Amino acid sequence: MKVLRNCGVAAAVAGLGMALSLPAFAQSPTVNVGGRIHLDAAKYDDDIVPLNDGVLVRRARLGANGTFGDGWGYKVEWDFAENNVAANDLFISYRGLGPGEFKLGQFKVPFGLNELTSSNAIMFIERSLGTEAFADARRLGAGYEHFEGNYGYQAMVYSRRTGSSSTGDQPLGVGGRFVFNPMNDDSGMVHLGIALAYESTDDADSVRFRARPESRAGGSPRLVDTGSIGNASSTLKLGLEAAWMSGPVSVEAEYMLTDVSRGTGNSDVDFSAFHIQGSYVLGGQRSYRGGRFRGVTPGAWELGLRYSWLDLNDGVIAGGEQSNVTLAVNYYATRNVRFMGNIIRVDQDDTGDKPWALAMRAQVSF
Template sequence: KPEPRGRIHLDYAFHDEDNVEMADGHRLRRARLGVSGSIDDDWSYQSEIDFAENGVGFRDAYLRYNGLDNGAITIGNFKVPFGMDELTSSNHLAFIERSLPTSFAQSRRVGVGYSTGGDNFGFSTMLFGQGVGTNNDRVAEGADEGFGFGARFYGTPIRTGDNVLHLGAALTTEDTASSEDETARFRARPESRVTGIRLVDTGTIENVDRINRFGLEAGYQAGPLTLQGEYLSVNADRQSGFSSYDFDGYYAQASYVFGSQRNYRGGAFRNPEPGSWEMALRFSSINLDDADILGGEEDNVTLGLNYYAAPNVRFMWNYISVDSERAGVSEDPNIFLFRTQVSF
């Protein structure tokens, strides 16, 4: 029987602007409705759409086969296995938005995946194309869909009582869509989605044959203290006669929970118990400059405070200090971000 599910994430941002004007106010950041269910012991499905700010964007929409002795096969629109921050549900992130370099991740694509795991490891792989909603554009351009492949492995060399050490790596490689103008673009919002402004942006890069991504991830938990960090890089492999570009970034974050602790599960840290408070600190960095591409560099420091008011209800406050420079122009706003979150 299909069970309804969804989430509401409502953000408010106020900006201590530098030069660029940033609109203060609200953004209904996520407003998802969907269903999930099981057909029988072997088959399950999920279909969820985000209607935030009155748009329509598919999130997970898949059919899953759990009948293998070892692992599951998933067909549909779901996340490419790349990036610990990306693969952590937005309901469970320690900060309001994901880190700057997580903008390199593909997020969800249409394809088929296989995932397996045990007490001390997890492995996921996916053959993917583009995301839902790209069909009409491709058809208009007469472009064949570009396909790609990705895999992520993680292990937990330490997992004793309240102590967890998580180490992982992931890589993906994909063809750009086979249209005549094969392009790539990398850019990041300042860890706030209210303004919509991106301070770093490579612009459209032409003649890109293939995009390769590589990521390293590490996490450590000692009871109420959780540490997490990633290094993520992307390579735009261009057609013969054009030089390739490389961009990268990293982040390191710590959170401390008062009253309970985060829970490690499925290769990610999940929220602590209701009634808890959490303090969090993150440094994140992205570099979109390479050769003649002046996409800019940005370093953010975020201070966070979370209150877990009830099961699946939390309130989050983030102070983000932005330090960016693009083509010699510096832009250093401060952002005060507040989120109300409920999931169901």
């Protein structure tokens, strides 16, 4: 495994070295300052597990992006929410190694349409159960992506997130995603995607999967949780994506499967998740570019409905099974301001816990 890790690091360094050998830095640097503030509130009608009403600064991000040479770019962004300061995107990029873009630093692992859609543009206040449980979000690594015409691909070699700690060798992950658009024109869009992510846990011999009930304000507990799964040697994740859009109507569906390989004397375990969601936009429509959904026409209202399901039970692991149904009403006041409301019906199958949640968000981005 150390050989594979060294190869991955060497490839990243070699790629950067090739880029550095090319003529660059001929242009004056540019700086574009950006940020987002997401303010959430939630009221719960709990059933078995107590859920506390509350408010939350879900995101408070500030950063900058721009260029600093011929083909060179960068992005730095920190999140100041929940009394923590954490790096989000933190990378340099280069367009000059083939037709696509090379990245080095911390950015999102290419896994999951719902995860890769910006939090400024997601249809619901929180992403689906499966996305929270299985998507890796941002990691430190090196990646390459290219989107052209009716197809696109992304690949990444990665390790831990910056700021995380490990008592042994850090894990090594490899991920890839391929997207195909049979149709993407003025008449509509069809999206088909597949993603794979493999990660060796190496000396970090435990993994854990869990999810909140698609609402975080009030410090809502996780109703499904595998706990630490010991003797985990690796994880392999499969993601299947499908989406369709025509005028004001859009539909998205994803299936995720996670296989955990374990050491001698321990059985492998599999967990899975699925969600399907759709919306109708009054006075506008959603946009799509680069293998992911983007924003909605300013001034529009959006009605959304989602069903999500997550199964964290297999063998001796009893993490729980849960399904949610969520109704959304969103108002896009301007290009930079959005108001969101979600009504969530939760069904924890193992315990029979069936709470309700009313979640709201005020969002500003620039």
